[in-house]
Amino acid sequence: MNTSTAESLPLGTTAHYATMHKWLQRALLVCLTVLVLEASFTLPGLLIWFGWPTLSLVQVCDELMKVRYSDDNAQCLVPQPLFIASEGQAYKKSAQDDWGIQPRPRYKRIGYRDLVRFRDERLAREAAAAQHRGQLVPASADTTPAEPASPTH
Amino acid sequence: MSTLAQKPPGSFGGYDAHQDHSAQAQKRADKWMIPGTLLMGTGILGIIGFPLFLWGLRLQVNAAKAGLSVRPVIVTLIGYLVIIDSTLNSAGWMMDLVANHTLINRLITAGWGAVFDGGYFWHYNEIWVGGTGAPGEKAWQISLIMVVFCGRMAAGIGLLQMKRWGQQWLIVFCWMGLIVWIGYNLNMTFYGDVRYANITFPVWGWWIYDIFYITPFLAIPYLHTVNREIFSD
Incomplete structure (x- = not known):
């Protein structure tokens, strides 16, 4: 039972709407608190989720580009030069999508610290490829010094 | 701070003083809440602005409890x-x-x-x-x-x-x-x-x-x- 008197009500609130105003005020305080917390912690939260401080900010940006355009060569230009085409123009052909009236992206879903893992895996792939090339190159190089030895025959 | 004694003749005396005190109290509270809101509006600096805002809100609530005419919370x-x-x-x-x-x-x-x-x-x-x-x-x-x-x-x-x-x-x-x-x-x-x-x-x-x-x-x-x-x- 509402026992409040007109004297105890806030200015502008009539007894009939006192309960509604009280709950609206509580909900407004909750919204304010959560909005502030969300807005304050979104950037640091995202960076930690992606892989900072293991990755630098520019590296996080790079890795996001590589995921977005499904292209290991995609990278963030920091700073982006003025008056050049939007960065995505250079990579749009590599982006993976199911095209239709409602397109569906097929990029990789980014889980906790996945950008660190994606980067490590890419670097490992590149190292393996370089090693593979290195094995091929010395193999041909080995034949070269071997030839001068042949005159002993 | 204005008092009844300082009011010129012909004023509403206690009413004017109450109005002055209320306006000052509201302004004092808003001086905290405005910068708090500006910081909260930036997003990432909201965590700094929030306590400033709450402090201003507290000043306003206290002024209301003291009987001054300030905005409803x-x-x-x-x-x-x-x-x-x-x-x-x-x-x-x-x-x-x-x-x-x-x-x-x-x-x-x-x-x-x-x-x-x-x-x-x-x-x-x-x-x-x-x-x-x-x-x-x-x-x-x-x-x-x-x-x-x-x-x-x-x-x-x-x-x-x-x-x-x-x-x-x-x-x-x-x-x-x-x-x-x-x-x-x-x-x-x-x-x-x-x-x-x-x-x-x-x-x-x-x-x-x-x-x-x-x-x-x-x-x-x-x-x-x-x-x-x-x-x-």
């Missing part, structure tokens, strides 16, 4: 919160609109897109103006910043000044929020694959963010049921 909350709601939306969208190739934007906006809303990750920074490439999104950004959020901020300031026009225009701009929510959410739904496929927290993650922007809807029932005589012409 709910009017203060609605006024400042619609301003924060508008500045947070406008700041994020203005970055996407005009600062879309900065490092900070590519981290927070495209990053947020990868986790909560694919509209800000899918082919991001590919259209000629840069920023989001999601169908319809640019049109929403420009129209809402220019019409709804600017107007809502102005109305919020009028409400905080206890002006009748502030209450009336805030009703108008809060009802506009209904069109915004229905239109925006339907656009997101019809392009649901772009917005939610292969992102980290699809749908529910976005709603966790969005649901706390319902301030305009909380304001509507109050603005329609408050005794409008408390707002001056």
Whole structure:
């Protein structure tokens, strides 16, 4: 039972709407608190989720580009030069999508610290490829010094 | 501090002094709440602005308890919160609109897109103006910043000044929020694959963010049921 008197009500609130105003005020305080917390912690939260401080900010940006355009060569230009085409123009052909009236992206879903893992895996792939090339190159190089030895025959 | 003795003859004496003390108390509280709101409107600095705002709110509540005529707490909350709601939306969208190739934007906006809303990750920074490439999104950004959020901020300031026009225009701009929510959410739904496929927290993650922007809807029932005589012409 509402026992409040007109004297105890806030200015502008009539007894009939006192309960509604009280709950609206509580909900407004909750919204304010959560909005502030969300807005304050979104950037640091995202960076930690992606892989900072293991990755630098520019590296996080790079890795996001590589995921977005499904292209290991995609990278963030920091700073982006003025008056050049939007960065995505250079990579749009590599982006993976199911095209239709409602397109569906097929990029990789980014889980906790996945950008660190994606980067490590890419670097490992590149190292393996370089090693593979290195094995091929010395193999041909080995034949070269071997030839001068042949005159002993 | 004005007292009855200092009042010139012909004034309303105690009434004028009470009015002066009330205005001073309100101003003292607003001096904390305004910078608090400006900081909260930036987003990341909100954690600094929040205590400033709460301190100002406490000063206002104490002034009311002391018998001074200050704004009702709910009017203060609605006024400042619609301003924060508008500045947070406008700041994020203005970055996407005009600062879309900065490092900070590519981290927070495209990053947020990868986790909560694919509209800000899918082919991001590919259209000629840069920023989001999601169908319809640019049109929403420009129209809402220019019409709804600017107007809502102005109305919020009028409400905080206890002006009748502030209450009336805030009703108008809060009802506009209904069109915004229905239109925006339907656009997101019809392009649901772009917005939610292969992102980290699809749908529910976005709603966790969005649901706390319902301030305009909380304001509507109050603005329609408050005794409008408390707002001056």
